[in-house]
Amino acid sequence: MVPAALAMALLAAVPGHAGQCRLSKLGELPVTMRGNAPLVHAGINGNDVLFLADSGAFYSTLWTAAAEKLQLPLKNAPVNVAVRGVGGEAHTMITVVRTFTIFGQPIPNVDFFVVDSDPNFSRGFVGAIGQNVFRLGDVEYDLSHNMIRIMQPDDCKQASLAYWAAVDGKPYSVIEIEAPTRTAPHTISSAYVNGSKIRVIFDTGAARSILTLDAAKRVGVTPTSEGVVAAGQWHGVGRGSGPSWIAPFASFKIGDEEIRNTHLRIGSERLDADMLLGADFFLSHRVYVATGQRKLYFTYNGGPVFDLATRDSAPGTLE
Numbered sequence: 243m244v245p246a247a248l249a250m251a252l253l254a255a256v257p258g259h260a261g262q263c264r265l266s267k268l269g270e271l272p273v274t275m276r277g278n279a280p281l282v283h284a285g286i287n288g289n290d291v292l293f294l295a296d297s298g299a300f301y302s303t304l305w306t307a308a309a310e311k312l313q314l315p316l317k318n319a320p321v322n323v324a325v326r327g328v329g330g331e332a333h334t335m336i337t338v339v340r341t342f343t344i345f346g347q348p349i350p351n352v353d354f355f356v357v358d359s360d361p362n363f364s365r366g367f368v369g370a371i372g373q374n375v376f377r378l379g380d381v382e383y384d385l386s387h388n389m390i391r392i393m394q395p396d397d398c399k400q401a402s403l404a405y406w407a408a409v410d411g412k413p414y415s416v417i418e419i420e421a422p423t424r425t426a427p428h429t430i431s432s433a434y435v436n437g438s439k440i441r442v443i444f445d446t447g448a449a450r451s452i453l454t455l456d457a458a459k460r461v462g463v464t465p466t467s468e469g470v471v472a473a474g475q476w477h478g479v480g481r482g483s484g485p486s487w488i489a490p491f492a493s494f495k496i497g498d499e500e501i502r503n504t505h506l507r508i509g510s511e512r513l514d515a516d517m518l519l520g521a522d523f524f525l526s527h528r529v530y531v532a533t534g535q536r537k538l539y540f541t542y543n544g545g546p547v548f549d550l551a552t553r554d555s556a557p558g559t560l561e
Contacts, residue, residue, distance in 0.1 A: 263398035265405060268379050269345035271295065271390040278449035278521040278549060280385055281367055285343030286312055292367040295390055296447030297383070298518065299372030300427050303355045308368035309337055316356055333358050344375065345392070370447060373427040376531075383446060383529040385521065386543045395534060403532045404539040414541040415497025421536055429531050430515060431538055433496040435506070436461040440516035442496070444529065444538070448520030450507055450549045452476065452486060457516035458508040463489050465508070473552045476509055484510055488550050499542060505550055522549035 271282045273295060280295040289312060293302075309316060314337040335356040342352035354369065380403065382391040395403060404414040420430040429444040435453065438461050458464065470489040486509030494501045496519075526547045530539040 263401035264396045265398065265403065266394040266396065268392040268394050269347075270392075271345065273385055273388045273390055275385065275388065275525070276366065278525070279367070280390075280446050280521055280524070282344075282371060282390065284371070285341070285348070286314075286368070287340050294367050294370040294447055296370035296372055296445070297376060297381075297429060298443055298445030298447045299370045300425070301355055301374050302370060302372045303357050304337065304369035305359045306333075306335070306356055309335075309354075309356045312368070314339065314356075319355065344371070373422075377422070377427055377533065380533055381531045383524050383531075385446070385524045386526075386528070393530075395532070398532075399535065402539070403530055403535070403537075404541065406528060407541060410541075412541045413498070414539055415499055416537055416539050417497045419531070419536055419538050422533065426514075428514070429538065431496075433494065433517065433519075435494055435517075436492045442517045442519050443513070443515045444523075444531070445518045446521050446524055448518045450476075450522050450551075451518055451520045452507045452509055453517045454510055454513050455508055458489060458506075461491070463491065463508065465489075470508075471552065473507055473509075473550070486510070488552060494547075497540065501547060504548075506548060507550065520549075523547060 274281045274283075274292075281292045282295050283290060284293055285291070291308075291312075304312075304314070306316075316335045316337050319334040319336050337354050337356050339352045339354060340350065342349045376390075376392070378392050380393040380395060382389075382393055384391065393403075395401075402414075402416070404416070406412075407414045417431050422428065431442055431444070433440055433442045435457065440453075440457050455464070463470070465485075465487045467489060470487050473486045473488045476484055476486050486507050488505050489508050490503070490505050492503065494504050494506060526543050526545050527540045528543060532539065
């Protein structure tokens with residue numbers, strides 16, 4: 243569940259009004275980029291710690307080693323609860339943090355899932371802030387300017403919420419997103435690879451965007467296709483990992499943006515969609531998730547859209 247005390251504390255700062263569309267800022271999370279990992283500060287029982295800002299995580303988590311070091315009490319999760327990621331299913335426990343501080347607000351008695359993690363994934367941070375926090379309102383990912391913002395729209399059902407575009411004059415795209423649910427709150431939309439429609443998850447916790455092998459195969463690309471090169475291992479929550487490749491594609495299109503004669507990373511068949519759009523995509527774009535409108539706005543910042551490095555690929559690695 244979303245921490246109700248946090249929602250109430252943030253909303254208390256928003257004045258009431260009526261009439262035309264107005265956007266209010268509920269809170270800001272300064273971001274430190276280490277490699278492709280967006281890290282944010284929070285407090286656990288008075289200890290300042292770093293979390294991965296992970297829009298692909300349905301709930302906030304702590305790594306087992308970090309929970310033990312912070313001397314947090316652990317109990318078994320219900321048998322029907324498990325955390326899954328690109329690395330597979332992780333052994334899941336639960337802890338209650340007596341005082342969790344985020345957005346400058348101390349919140350009492352906040353639940354976290356506690357999971358084992360591949361050390362290659364989790365170096366340098368204690369866990370991940372997930373969608374139960376980001377769904378406090380609309381969320382703006384402005385990673386190139388080192389900030390994540392929680393926004394509150396009012397009377398904005400028909401308005402464009404790419405508010406920065408009116409200032410900098412940049413064109414923006416707007417796409418529909420799937421309606422989030424309590425058990426699947428992820429930000430999911432559609433894109434096109436070689437003209438074929440695919441489902442994509444917007445995942446700041448993935449260092450690099452990756453297309454599944456199945457989706458690549460549907461458009462005629464496999465690891466043995468001409469021009470494909472090995473690109474190291476991916477890692478994730480859980481203990482799994484696997485190989486990835488860089489492969490040529492005729493086009494990648496999302497919204498009004500299209501990249502022709504491009505390359506994409508392919509690998510992993512353990513996704514809930516055809517592709518993860520990772521932190522590399524977020525660094526090259528400003529992204530606003532308008533949950534109430536079921537839309538996503540984004541503008542291109544410049545630079546490479548995809549990180550195509552061929553060294554080992556760990557979604558949370560501090561490189």
